[in-house]
Amino acid sequence: MTTVLVVEDDPDVALVLSALFRRSGWNTVHADDGRSALRMLHETKPDVMVLDVGLPGLNGWQVLERVRDMSDLPVLMLTAHGHESERVRGLRAGADDYLTKPFSNPELVARIEALLRRVPAHAAAPRTYDDGVLTLDAVTRQARWRERPLELSDLQFRLLHVLVQHKSTVVTPEQLLARVWDDTSGGSGDRVKFAVLRLRRAIQELDPDADPIESVRGVGYRYRTH
CATH class of the missing domain: 3.40.50.2300 (Response regulator)
Incomplete structure (x- = not known):
C-alpha cells in the first residue's frame, strides 16, 4: 500500500x-x-x-x-x-x-x-556511508573517523556527505554551493575553499596524516576512498 x-x-x-x-x-x-x-x-x-x-x-x-x-x-x-x-x-x-x-x-x-x-518505485539512498575509515549517518547527522567521533558543524557534515555521495568524482565549487549552501547563483568559490579547509582540519585533529579530500586544480574537489 x-x-x-x-x-x-x-x-x-x-x-x-x-x-x-x-x-x-x-x-x-x-x-x-x-x-x-x-x-x-x-x-x-x-x-x-x-x-x-x-x-x-x-x-x-x-x-x-x-x-x-x-x-x-x-x-x-x-x-x-x-x-x-x-x-x-x-x-x-x-x-x-x-x-x-x-x-x-x-x-x-x-x-x-x-x-x-x-516515480512508481521510489528507492531511498542508503542512510549510512561506511568505507572502513569514515562512517556517516545521514539521519542522526553523526560521523566517525577510524571509529572515533568526528566533531563537525552542520555545514561541514553536509559538505562531507555530498563529497562522499560522489566519491572518486570531482565535484565543482558551483555544485557544492548548490547542494551544501542552497546557492544556485554560482557565487564565489572562496566560500567552498575555506569550508573544505576547515573540514580537512577537523579530520586531521583526529588523524594528522589523513588527507581524504583532494583539490583538483581548476576543477573542484574529490573525496578519495582508502
Whole structure:
C-alpha cells in the first residue's frame, strides 16, 4: 500500500490530510516537526512526502535539504505563500511539486497521484556511508573517523556527505554551493575553499596524516576512498 508522510504542525490540517489520503486508499503517517519527519522517513520508508514550509525547529526548506541529502523521495511542498519566487525556490531546492494554501482536496490528491506515477518505485539512498575509515549517518547527522567521533558543524557534515555521495568524482565549487549552501547563483568559490579547509582540519585533529579530500586544480574537489 502507498504510504504518505504528512509533515504538518497544524493538527487540524494534519487530521484533514490524513483522512483525505485514507479515503484515497493510502496509508498515512504524520510528523509535526522537521526532526520527527527525518526520523520517520527512515522508519516508515514512505512513497511520497507532503511537506509544510512553516514548521517549528527545522523549517520545510531545511527538511527538504536533508531529505535530498539521503533520498530521492517525491516531495510536494505546501505553503501559505503563493509568490512566484517561493515556488521557484521550492522547485530549485529539489521539491517535485508545490501547492499553495488554501487548495482543493481533489487537486492535492491528483498531484500526489501524478508524483506516484512519475516515480512508481521510489528507492531511498542508503542512510549510512561506511568505507572502513569514515562512517556517516545521514539521519542522526553523526560521523566517525577510524571509529572515533568526528566533531563537525552542520555545514561541514553536509559538505562531507555530498563529497562522499560522489566519491572518486570531482565535484565543482558551483555544485557544492548548490547542494551544501542552497546557492544556485554560482557565487564565489572562496566560500567552498575555506569550508573544505576547515573540514580537512577537523579530520586531521583526529588523524594528522589523513588527507581524504583532494583539490583538483581548476576543477573542484574529490573525496578519495582508502
